[in-house]
Amino acid sequence: MRRIYLDHIAATPLHPDALAAMLPFLRERFGNPQSLHSEGQTVLEAVEEARGRVARLIGATAAEIIFTSSGSESNNLAVKGMALAGRAKGTHLVLSAVEHVSVLNAAKSLEKFGFRSTLVPVDRTGTVRPESVEQALTKDTVLVSVMLANSEVGAIEPVAEIAKLCRAKGVPFHTDAVAAAGSLAIDVPALGVDALSLAGDQFYGPKGGAALYLKKGTRLLPQIDGGIQEDGRRGGTENAAAIVGLGKAAEIALARRAEREAKARALRDRLIDGLTRRVDRILLTGPRDGRLPHQASFCVQFVEGEAMLLSLDMKGIAVSSGSACSSKALKASHVLLAMGLDHATAQGSVVFSLLEGTTAEDIDIVLESFPPIIERLRKMSPLYTAYLKENSQ
């Protein structure tokens, strides 16, 4: 069966050029970049070339890029590393309520070391209001972290504004740009952030290749102590193949981003318009505009997300869901709850995210396949039966 993969936010396929760039570093170029002999130095050159490419993607300088193993590691390094570096000044963090769990749980771990956090609420579209961040700041605040875009509901956050008001108060600001990097144009000097997380597996790079941008002069306590790799900010022998793959993917993303964005945006709108027209009681989650170009997320009432996900999978379509039942922890998405959705509505979460290779035909197949799935599940749903009964009276 032909598969239609619409789960970009979980993983993207590796770009063939990135794979080709990586292969020598899994074969003959095995040297340790910290070695002074030729075997080591050729690998070091490749790592540094990749550092430059990642820096160019976001308008940074090469020295401001720290390679890590994942978006989660970048977020942990930023939140824990920056908070602990500022401990002498204070122990208070400000985060948005819709941050990725790697930010939220890093802050939770810091509670064991005397830190506390304020979660800033979002509106019905999942968007943070800069005033809310400002109100949450105290004399004691040592870090603010608000994501650039939310993968679950697509909302793009007003990061430049938030960074500006943090700068005015002298509070370091980190943004998790894992969902955004490669898809949105990013220029760190213009954004005004002190730190930014990104991961290559969100823009056709390999898993295991990620980075933290740390503005020159920003203080950080390393979370992996070791040698002098990454300028002493992250120990451990460099994962050269993943770093080179990330660099290549960043180079391609910079060259192709605008074209990718325009194409994705058109297909995303076709999907949003089509589904909201064909299915009743379906709610677009996140803003209609001001959302990630490749992301369309919904809550479908009276049905549950995992059942939708499995049904679509049987039709060859891969999506994700934030329903409680589709998560291993059996918890409804904290993002949907923070937006004020009730548990029953949040259970109907379904998230589509488009790839570079997604076609109009793929979208049309989804538009054909989705309504009968909803109809079948609603026929089974006691909630839908109750709703029909109420409405007929």
Add this chain to the structure above:
Amino acid sequence: MIYSDKVMDHFANPRNVGTLPDADGVGQVGNPVCGDMMAFYIKVKDDRLSDIKFQTFGCGAAIAVSSMVSEMALGKTLDEAMAITNDKVAEELGGLPKNKMHCSNLGADALHEAIKDFRRKSAPGVRDAAAAAPAHVHDEHEEICSCPYCEGPLEGLKEVCSCRHCDIDFVECPECRKYTNKADAACSSCGAKIAK
């Protein structure tokens, strides 16, 4: 795949979906807040289940469990049907993921509620011992089967138990009686406030 072939078969082709407008008994368990909700409708003839229909709001496991229960119980005597347990249903399905055992495996309870409803209606004034039993609540210690985060075993008393691996304490929610992270301000299932 997290589910067995049999679970996927019952999910893709559920048996006995629907309602019975002239049902002899109706049983409902769960609520949308907790994730899953199941409603069973039964017809009874000569002490046997002559027809069963169900509706389920929930995940693949919840739908498959309901379908399986309806198939196992159809044609059985009421006592035989009352002897069907959730564990037997899971076994018949070739097993369920551990984290689904607790919340989605309620089909037998919904069926039992329907039978109790029938017995209450057909014998007014007679206080049937089975009919007087409370509806499904998560108050049996053995029902605290596994940690929702790591699926490891939970240890402790009935009211408070903990996962040693995750270092998380769970308390019973006063509202929905499911176990929820003690550190949270509100129950992760129903949103009720958790007293500190």
